[in-house]
Amino acid sequence: MTEQLPFRFGAEVYTWFMNNDGQTHKGRLGHMIEVIANAQFTGIQPIHFWMGDLSDPDRLEEKLKEQGIELAAIALALDWNGTEETEQETKEANQTISLLKRFPGAILCTVQKPSGRHDLTSRRRSLVNIVNNVSRRAMEKGVPCSFHPNSPHSSITRTEEDYQVILESLDHTATGWTPDVGHIINAGMDPLEKMKEYASMINHVHYKDWNGEPEFALMGEGKVDLLGITQWLKDRDYSGWIICEDEGEKALDDPDFVTLHDGHWIKEVLLPGLK
Template sequence: MSANLPFRFGSEVYTWYMSGNGKTHQGRLGHMIEIIAQAGFTGIQPIFSWMGELRDPQRLANKLKEQGLELAALSLALEWNGAEETEAERAEADEAIELLRHFPGAILCTVQIPTGRHDLENRQRNLVNIVNAVSARATAQGIPCSFHPNSPHTSIIRTEEDYRVVLEGLDTSVTGWTPDVGHIINGGMDPLEKMKEYASLINHMHYKDWDGAPEFALMGQGKVDLLSITQWLKDQNYTGWIVCEDEGKEALEDPDYVTLHDGRWINNELVPALK
């Protein structure tokens, strides 16, 4: 899929999580790994809280090896609404860090679970401090880190001003930034322009498409200029992962189909169009 390119393509598992608020496909990470490999991706980004028995590093390593995949990254999604981590949040983060110690090079991708835009200034400051603290602990264990903003109306990192405050507050010695192109456009910004503005922070990528009806679309069927974005990454010699996190409505009924579609679209449409 990514021959002769500086980057590689992987897949997230949120496409499956969308069904039944995570309940429909609970405990099926092994199946997701098989479908992602069948789609032609070379890496996977699981959600740490949703890994089931494959939260065990040896079981995970065995399953990935069986399907020829790498652990590209791990999503650590927590609410982080206090002035600092709760005891439970810190324990969960440290368990994720411990798992990643078994997979050198895999990224700890921090994501805040949106819970509302109240008390915005204080909560943005607290989020930055917590992400920096978690990332510092991971970096001390040799684990690269990246922060992933999102765009629901209840997110505190949705708008251009939110991005300025949060991205400019990150400790770049311990964490980078994961631009999610669908979330960026959903927050009213141009994805490529925002990526150019904070290019030095980028160390991981998420792709999804968007059509504004009301939000996300099947990859290749929306308004995100994925070709121009991918061409820019190629021209910049970006060497990280591009992870697909398709949230098109089709995923609610058939996430396997969506993942296989994305792999075909990247291989047959996107990559051949690159210069």
């Protein structure tokens, strides 16, 4: 899928998690790895608390090798609502960092679970401090990091002001930025322009499509200029992962189909359009 391209394509497991808050497909990471491989993706990004018995590095490595794909990243998704990490949050972060050490180059993708836009000034400051601390611990262990903003109305990393305050306050020696093109447009911003603004921070990318009805669409059926964004990444020789995290409505009923569709769409429609 990625011949003669500087970047590689992978898939996120959130496409399966959407159904019933993860309960429907809980414990099926092995199946997801198989589907993602069948879709001709070359990498996967699981969620740290949703890996089941494949949180064991030996089992995970064996399954990945069996299917011929890599661990691109793990999403460390936590509340981080205090002024500092809770004891449990520190434990989960350190466990995830330890797991990632087994897979050199795989990224710790930090994500805050949305929980309201109250006390924005202090909570954005606390989030930055926590993400910086987690990222520095990971960096000391040789694990690269990237921060992933999201766009629900209850997120404190949603608006243009949020992006400016948070991205510019992160420790750029410890963490990069994961632009999620669907979340950016969902919050009323232009994905490519925002990516150009903070281009030096990009070390991981998430793709999803969006149509505003009310939010996300099956890849290729929305309004995100995925071709233009991919061309820009190619032109600047971006060499990281592009992770497809399809949150279209069809994923609620058939995440396997959606993942296979996305792999086919990238190979047959997106890539042939590149110059």
